[in-house]
Amino acid sequence: MARRILPGLPLTLGITLVYVAIIVVLPLGALIFKAASLGPEDYWRIVSSERAMASYRVTILCALAATLFNLVFGLALAWVIVRYRFPGRRFVDALVDLPFALPTAVAGIALTTLFASNGWFGAPLAAIGIKVAYTPLGIIIAMAFTSLPFIVRTVQPVLEELDPALEEAAQTLGASDMEIFLRVILPQLAPALLAGLSLSFARSLGEFGAIIFIAGNQPFETEITALLAFIRLEEYDYPASAAIASVMLFAAFTMLAVTNLLQARALRYTVKG
Amino acid sequence: MKIRLDTVVKTFDTFRAVHGVSLDIESGELVALLGPSGSGKTTILRMVAGLEFPDGGAIYFGDENATDIEVRHRGVGFVFQHYALFPHMTVGENIAFGMKVSKTKRSAAEISGRVEHLLRLVQLEGLQDRFPAQISGGQRQRVALARALAVDPKVLLLDEPFGALDANVRRDLRRWLRKIHDELGITTLFVTHDQAEALDLADRVVILDKGKIVQTGTPEEVCRAPASAFVMNFLGDANRLKVTVSGEKAQIQNVTFDAPDIADGPAELFFRPADVTWREDGHGIQATIARVIDRPDSRRVLALTVDGQPIEFDAAPEFPFRADAHGFVEIRRPRVYPA
Numbered sequence: 001m002a003r004r005i006l007p008g009l010p011l012t013l014g015i016t017l018v019y020v021a022i023i024v025v026l027p028l029g030a031l032i033f034k035a036a037s038l039g040p041e042d043y044w045r046i047v048s049s050e051r052a053m054a055s056y057r058v059t060i061l062c063a064l065a066a067t068l069f070n071l072v073f074g075l076a077l078a079w080v081i082v083r084y085r086f087p088g089r090r091f092v093d094a095l096v097d098l099p100f101a102l103p104t105a106v107a108g109i110a111l112t113t114l115f116a117s118n119g120w121f122g123a124p125l126a127a128i129g130i131k132v133a134y135t136p137l138g139i140i141i142a143m144a145f146t147s148l149p150f151i152v153r154t155v156q157p158v159l160e161e162l163d164p165a166l167e168e169a170a171q172t173l174g175a176s177d178m179e180i181f182l183r184v185i186l187p188q189l190a191p192a193l194l195a196g197l198s199l200s201f202a203r204s205l206g207e208f209g210a211i212i213f214i215a216g217n218q219p220f221e222t223e224i225t226a227l228l229a230f231i232r233l234e235e236y237d238y239p240a241s242a243a244i245a246s247v248m249l250f251a252a253f254t255m256l257a258v259t260n261l262l263q264a265r266a267l268r269y270t271v272k273g
Numbered sequence: 274m275k276i277r278l279d280t281v282v283k284t285f286d287t288f289r290a291v292h293g294v295s296l297d298i299e300s301g302e303l304v305a306l307l308g309p310s311g312s313g314k315t316t317i318l319r320m321v322a323g324l325e326f327p328d329g330g331a332i333y334f335g336d337e338n339a340t341d342i343e344v345r346h347r348g349v350g351f352v353f354q355h356y357a358l359f360p361h362m363t364v365g366e367n368i369a370f371g372m373k374v375s376k377t378k379r380s381a382a383e384i385s386g387r388v389e390h391l392l393r394l395v396q397l398e399g400l401q402d403r404f405p406a407q408i409s410g411g412q413r414q415r416v417a418l419a420r421a422l423a424v425d426p427k428v429l430l431l432d433e434p435f436g437a438l439d440a441n442v443r444r445d446l447r448r449w450l451r452k453i454h455d456e457l458g459i460t461t462l463f464v465t466h467d468q469a470e471a472l473d474l475a476d477r478v479v480i481l482d483k484g485k486i487v488q489t490g491t492p493e494e495v496c497r498a499p500a501s502a503f504v505m506n507f508l509g510d511a512n513r514l515k516v517t518v519s520g521e522k523a524q525i526q527n528v529t530f531d532a533p534d535i536a537d538g539p540a541e542l543f544f545r546p547a548d549v550t551w552r553e554d555g556h557g558i559q560a561t562i563a564r565v566i567d568r569p570d571s572r573r574v575l576a577l578t579v580d581g582q583p584i585e586f587d588a589a590p591e592f593p594f595r596a597d598a599h600g601f602v603e604i605r606r607p608r609v610y611p612a
Contacts, residue, residue, distance in 0.1 A: 163355075163357060165353045165355065165357035166357050166359060168324055168344075168351070168353070168357070169351065169353060169357040169358075169359075169420075170359075170370070170374075171324070171343075171344045171345050172322060172323075172324070172344055172345070172347075172349060172350065172351040172421070173345075173370055173371035173374065173420070173421075173423075173424055174345045174346075174371055174374055174375055174376075174424060175345065175370070175371075175374040176345070176374070179374045183370070183374070184359055187361045188360065188361055269360055269361045269362075269363075269404040269405075269406065270360070270404075270406055271404075271406070271407075
């Protein structure tokens, strides 16, 4: 092996591999092993049952909606925090991390109280005919709340590093503000945005605690996949629970792989050659 | 396009960057704004571009008052010190950017034809599909110039265009920029803190200090007749000796120099290291040799006058060095400025 300047590779590599094996691979392996104890027919019957399919649809559509909402709002929030100096900026900056710190059940209960038909937000919304709590809209809000920091925190550092001279250069070349945003700023944020999007989406797919309080959990209507897996668990039907969980695992893994590919493509200009 | 600055003032917070600068730049002229850092030269350039707005005074492009015209409508080409190329676009896309966002619509064929023409002009044929991270600093600077020229600017503005490049590349690009300017005849204003660069490249040099113009003139004029001690010092190595003036004559030891229009009292005598002859016999200022520094084409000799003031002068490579040798410094082209 080639000599290395920095010491400690065997030790750190060893610790890392053991850690990854015990904390990440072992539980996931057990999950797949459990799911595999079902025959292919049983497996397929469980994961493609009508109730499971409905839960995928609810989870994925709500996660998509929440992620799109976060894309716009998170980008705007990061933009404001980085670009402008205003009283309370640091406070806003600190608030962004709150959804990370708050126990998700607490967030779920708080959101449910606010958006219930007699809550502060729920009452006026109900008056104009919009029901939030116990509908998919409630799921979207809970997902958006818990995954907002991902977009802000991935985009923020890249935005801070953007060279203001690039925007000035675009101005001297006659570009309008919109053209500068679309052609100069956005393409440079794209890799970070993609990373933030995929994390936000993955978190939304997996969110449980915040959602079950606000969702109402009606099968076929507002039942998320994570909850269905939990229900099977409570019925001591471990293989069925593992089967449903394996679908989520597969979905999350595929999505992260695709985003990584897209990110590499978006960053191809940084490759020296 | 003729540019005129009329008593332009710019203040940042409490720091006054530019104090009432007035300047005329003739159509087709190549002018250097030369000054140390903090002299306000970049601020002036950015105000001409429209990237900063003056707090007072006016800027005219031809007869039109351009003071409040936004940068995107001002029709200037700006080359940034660190190139500011769009990193996610290829060289070709960078150059085409201004044409693509322009109100005058051009066909794709027209744009790519013009990109090729500009790449030929800046001698970078065949690099249009590279990304900025994949080319050298000198190449990036030329791409930046091609990008600025692509929008047919009325005025070309360059901020320390060669500041980030190494010495040999700088010299080549300097000569090459002069050639491009002569071919295109575009009014050009550039900022530099490097006197050699300004003197090498410009038709006229504007020397700035602390937000004010201290001298304007051709390279010959500013070199031969520096208007102040600051200009004398800034343009190149200079020796400075304390002298006493009385009746328009400056005296040091028993040597006198003409000091026209200088008031009686203490003053300073300046001269270039090349304008010194070392003599062993009794003419000139008495001095003792302290040290010698060898250079490829000469020897730089460090000497001290009898009252301890340092003098540096250039001598032929054959100059014999003996520490503590006594002799006399004879000065050509002395200049006396008030202290």
